[in-house]
Amino acid sequence: MELKSKIGPLVAIIITVAAVLWIYAGGHGITASQHDSPTNTNESNSNNAEHTSLSNQKHSVQVTNIQAQSINLYLALSGQTLADKILTLTNSYPGEVVKLYSTKGDFLEQGAPILQIDTRVLKTQIRETSALIKQRNIELNGLNKLKDINLTSHVRLAEAETNLASALTSAKSLAIDLENATVTAPFSGVLNTLDIEKGQMLSDDSAIGTLVSLNPLRIQVTIPQNKIHHIHLGTQGKVHLATGLETTGKVSYISRQANTESRSINVELLIDNPNHSIAAGLTADVTFALSQQKAQALSPALLTLDDDGNTAVKTVDSQSKVVSYPVNIVKSERDKVWVSGLPSEVNLITVGQGFVNDGDIVDIHH
Incomplete structure (x- = not known):
């Protein structure tokens, strides 16, 4: 009886240890089986390959070669005629x-x-x-x-x-x-x-x-502050009046005080009016011929903004890499703009520029 009472607890302990070992071995087996599953391994390799393929895929863009040309720049302004003298008698x-x-x-x-x-x-x-x-x-x-x-x-x-x-x-x-x-x-x-x-x-x-003196007649225009350096006393301008008359005048006055709101400067020209036939207060369009400048023509639809907020265009260099250049618009026409800031010859992206960024390698189509 004494031996039986000692064997009973011992058997219980052995059974418990065996059960724990069996559970531990079974759990590890299942886990190892999941990691080594051929199906999961194949899916993972497939996803990695697809990601690598997408990242290496090149965008196709269409480009055109544009070259710098010398163009005449003009400053077109609208003003009005003024009497040379007005006196209350x-x-x-x-x-x-x-x-x-x-x-x-x-x-x-x-x-x-x-x-x-x-x-x-x-x-x-x-x-x-x-x-x-x-x-x-x-x-x-x-x-x-x-x-x-x-x-x-x-x-x-x-x-x-x-x-x-x-x-x-x-x-x-x-x-x-x-x-x-x-x-x-x-x-x-x-x-x-x-x-x-x-x-x-x-x-x-x-x-x-x-009493009003109209000879000479004054033409007053306002010039943006970033253009005033082109204008000097004696600078000639072409004048087109609302009446259809065209003539030329010379700058006789440049204000030394800019308008605080528009940041523009008043400038006056004098034109001959010997018969006093041109009245004061008429609309007058004035065009100043500025210096020649190298620039390239392109569609305004190709203009974009770079990361710094500057007006820019996207080009492709000799290594098929996308390069953005900030540009300045120097002249506008009905269907195109002339810009400065580009190399003298450049391949301009005309189709697909919205899908590429600086540094991208692209497939080029002319």
């Missing part, structure tokens, strides 16, 4: 308008009369002042004679001299008023407006009308 002597020498729209030479203000009272004052001057001269001469014989004082003599000087000053002032009573054109031009009528009373400094 005013009178300097108050009174009634008694005569109009000119009408609105007349061309006036410098100094031509425009209107006359009543001067009857003024002329009376002038006659009185002339008489007073004679009187003051007589008085002064008499006192000088008395002075020679010591019969007058220096005070009376000085007073007589002052009275004569005052009369002469009054005469000069009246002469200026007489001149101002006739309003004349201060420069040659067109009497563009005339705002008074005969018989109208004018106070001092009343507005009469406007």
